[in-house]
Every structure is written in structure tokens, then in C-alpha cells.
Amino acid sequence: xxxxxxxxxxxxxxxxxxxxxxxxxxxxxxxxxxxxxxxxxxxxxxxxxxxxxxxxxxxxxxxxxxxxxxxxxxxxxxxxxxxxxxxxxxxxxxxxxxxxxxxxxxxxxxxxxxxxxxxxxxxxxxxxxxxxxxxxxxxxxxxxxxxxxxxxxxxxxxxxxxxxxxxxxxxxxxxxxxxxxxxxxxxxxxxxx
Amino acid sequence: xxxxxxxxxxxxxxxxxxxxxxxxxxxxxxxxxxxxxxxxxxxxxxxxxxxxxxxxxxxxxxxxxxxxxxxxxxxxxxxxxxxxxxxxxxxxxxxxxxxxxxxxxxxxxxxxxxxxxxxxxxxxxxxxxxxxxxxxxxxxxxxxxxxxxxxxxxxxxxxx
Numbered sequence: 436x437x438x439x440x441x442x443x444x445x446x447x448x449x450x451x452x453x454x455x456x457x458x459x460x461x462x463x464x465x466x467x468x469x470x471x472x473x474x475x476x477x478x479x480x481x482x483x484x485x486x487x488x489x490x491x492x493x494x495x496x497x498x499x500x501x502x503x504x505x506x507x508x509x510x511x512x513x514x515x516x517x518x519x520x521x522x523x524x525x526x527x528x529x530x531x532x533x534x535x536x537x538x539x540x541x542x543x544x545x546x547x548x549x550x551x552x553x554x555x556x557x558x559x560x561x562x563x564x565x566x567x568x569x570x571x572x573x574x575x576x577x578x579x580x581x582x583x584x585x586x587x588x589x590x591x592x593x594x595x596x597x598x599x600x601x602x603x604x605x606x607x608x609x610x611x612x613x614x615x616x617x618x619x620x621x622x623x624x625x626x627x628x
Numbered sequence: 629x630x631x632x633x634x635x636x637x638x639x640x641x642x643x644x645x646x647x648x649x650x651x652x653x654x655x656x657x658x659x660x661x662x663x664x665x666x667x668x669x670x671x672x673x674x675x676x677x678x679x680x681x682x683x684x685x686x687x688x689x690x691x692x693x694x695x696x697x698x699x700x701x702x703x704x705x706x707x708x709x710x711x712x713x714x715x716x717x718x719x720x721x722x723x724x725x726x727x728x729x730x731x732x733x734x735x736x737x738x739x740x741x742x743x744x745x746x747x748x749x750x751x752x753x754x755x756x757x758x759x760x761x762x763x764x765x766x767x768x769x770x771x772x773x774x775x776x777x778x779x780x781x782x783x784x785x786x787x788x
Contacts, residue, residue, distance in 0.1 A: 452753075452756070454749075454752065454753050454756050455753070457749070458749050458750070458753060461745065461746070461749060462746070465738060465742045465745075465746070468735055468738045469738060469739075469742075471735060516693065517696070518691070518692045518693040518696060553679045553680050553693060553722055554693070554696075555696045555697065555699075555700045557700075558696050574721065576720065576721060577719075577720060577721070577722070577723045577724075578679065578722055578723040578725075579723075582723075588680075
């Protein structure tokens with residue numbers, strides 16, 4: 436008579452290889468680091484009413500302007516490029532507005548900042564000279580400013596109130612001086628309230 | 629003493645030697661071309677990406693902006709800039725995206741190190757598993773006790 440099977444099924448927990456643990460941990464670490472990198476790169480778009488991150492602009496004349504130092508004044512930031520055909524259209528309006536809104540004594544004025552987007556320095560300088568632009572303009576080194584404002588094309592204009600919060604955004608060129616003026620007056624009125 | 633026939637020969641040899649000594653240091657020279665060729669410009673432009681386009685290198689980008697950048701490369705080459713200096717300039721001006729590859733710094737090292745580490749780890753796992761001796765299963769070690777064999781099959785085996 437054959438013996439009945441006396442071997443019970445093994446109740447020992449399955450052994451996990453050290454290699455498997457190391458591999459799993461390694462993959463996990465890589466995924467976490469990649470996630471951190473993605474979060475770091477993910478710039479949140481600027482929203483109306485919120486204050487975008489401050490930046491420094493080194494102008495073509497060598498002046499360094501930090502937006503943090505411009506609190507108390509309305510700031511217009513215009514992204515442009517010499518290769519941008521529609522930028523030509525608004526260049527005259529912007530210069531006209533700059534002449535109109537510059538600080539005059541005690542009167543609250545507007546600071547204009549031109550940011551050359553993805554442009555070569557020689558072409559930018561030629562553009563500024565050709566269009567008679569006199570307000571401070573400088574290159575967007577390493578695209579850091581356009582990344583803050585999530586600029587994907589030019590021209591784009593942003594107007595910050597006296598507290599540094601974004602109050603107006605224009606994608607594309609201003610069609611007339613009055614359009615630009617009404618945008619600035621709106622932000623100025625908001626800042627005076 | 630030299631014979632009279634060899635004297636003119638000697639003079640000729642001396643004359644030739646003098647001529648050669650004057651002519652020898654003179655090597656053909658060409659005027660240095662101050663304008664780098666399109667090929668030289670495109671060789672560097674092909675390694676840089678248009679910062680305002682999607683996945684388009686500067687050498688094939690049709691935009692006016694790209695033409696300006698190619699002209700800039702040409703100017704820099706003419707001024708004696710090296711390829712590395714030109715690339716560094718473009719990265720400093722327009723950001724890392726123009727280089728077409730993540731800069732080797734900070735967390736970006738994960739992108740470079742992770743793939744070889746994963747491949748090596750997988751290979752090591754494979755080798756470790758291949759070296760391990762095959763485990764004997766209870767079914768294989770004792771045939772009669774095998775639960776897969778139905779009782780009537782076992783009975784038939786005994787008859788045979």
C-alpha cells in the first residue's frame with residue numbers, strides 16, 4: 436500500500452532576492468528624482484491679480500533694473516523681437532506712450548521695460564535705433580523672463596500695478612495708441628484706488 | 629685639383645644651391661578667407677536648436693530669426709570663436725533648450741546615469757538568476773505523491 440503523501444505545502448514566506456529589492460529601490464529613486472525635476476521645470480502661468488516673480492533686466496545701455504525695486508509704480512513689460520513683423524506696428528505707440536507717461540515730478544508715471552525675446556544683440560540694437568525706442572530695453576538672457584511670463588510668441592505686453600500684481604495682458608500688437616492708453620489708464624486707476 | 633670641365637659644372641651647382649637656398653623657404657601661401665563658409669556655419673548650426681521652433685535645428689530653420697542666428701555664428705567664427713564658445717554663448721543667451729540636450733548638472737545627471745545603471749542592474753539580475761541552481765519541485769522529486777496525477781491513473785500504472 437502506498438504511503439499517503441505526508442508532505443504539507445510549504446508555509447515559508449517567499450524569499451525576496453536582495454537584488455530585486457535593490458533594483459526596485461533604484462527605480463523608485465530614479466522616478467522620484469525625475470518627478471522633482473519635472474516639478475522644478477513646471478512654471479505656473481501668471482494669472483491676473485497675482486504678482487509674477489521679480490526679475491532683473493540688464494539693458495543695452497548697461498543699466499540693471501529689478502522689478503522688485505519698482506513697487507509703487509505701474510510697470511509695463513513689452514516682449515518684442517527684431518524679427519517680429521507685428522512688433523514694428525506697436526513700437527511707435529509704445530514710444531509715444533512712454534513719452535506721455537514718464538515720471539513727471541510727483542505725478543505717478545509708468546515704467547516701461549522692453550524685453551528682447553530670442554533675439555541677437557546686434558539686431559536688437561538696430562531695431563531700437565530704427566524705431567527710436569528710448570525706454571529701457573534689454574535681452575532676455577537664458578529666456579528667464581519669458582519663462583516667468585510664459586511667453587510663447589511676440590509681441591506680448593503685461594502691465595503690473597503699483598503692488599506688482601498683474602492687471603493687464605495683451606497677446607499680440609496694440610492696434611493704436613488709444614488702445615494702449617486705455618489699458619494703462621485702467622491699471623493706473625486701479626493703483627490709485 | 630679640379631679639371632677645366634668640372635669648373636663650369638661646379639659653378640652651376642653653386643648657383644643652383646644659392647637659388648635653392650633662396651627659393652626653399654618660400655612656401656605657397658593663400659589669402660586667409662575672413663568669411664567662414666556655409667558648411668562651417670551649418671556644422672555648428674546643426675548642433676543648436678531654434679529656441680522659438682519645435683525640434684528644428686538652426687541649419688534647417690527657415691525663419692528670419694534663424695537666419696540672424698546663423699549670421700551670428702558666422703560672425704563669431706570669423707572672430708575666431710571656438711565651437712564650444714559659440715555653443716556656450718547661445719546657451720547663455722537663449723537657455724538650455726538650444727543645446728538640444730539636458731545640461732550635465734544637478735538632477736539632470738539622473739537622465740544620463742539612470743539608463744546605464746538600470747541596464748547594468750538588469751544584467752546583474754539576469755546573471756544572478758542564471759547562476760542559481762534550478763529548484764526541485766516536490767512534484768518532480770516523487771512521482772507517486774504528485775497531486776496532479778489522478779488516483780485512477782496511478783492505479784493503471786500499477787497494473788501495467
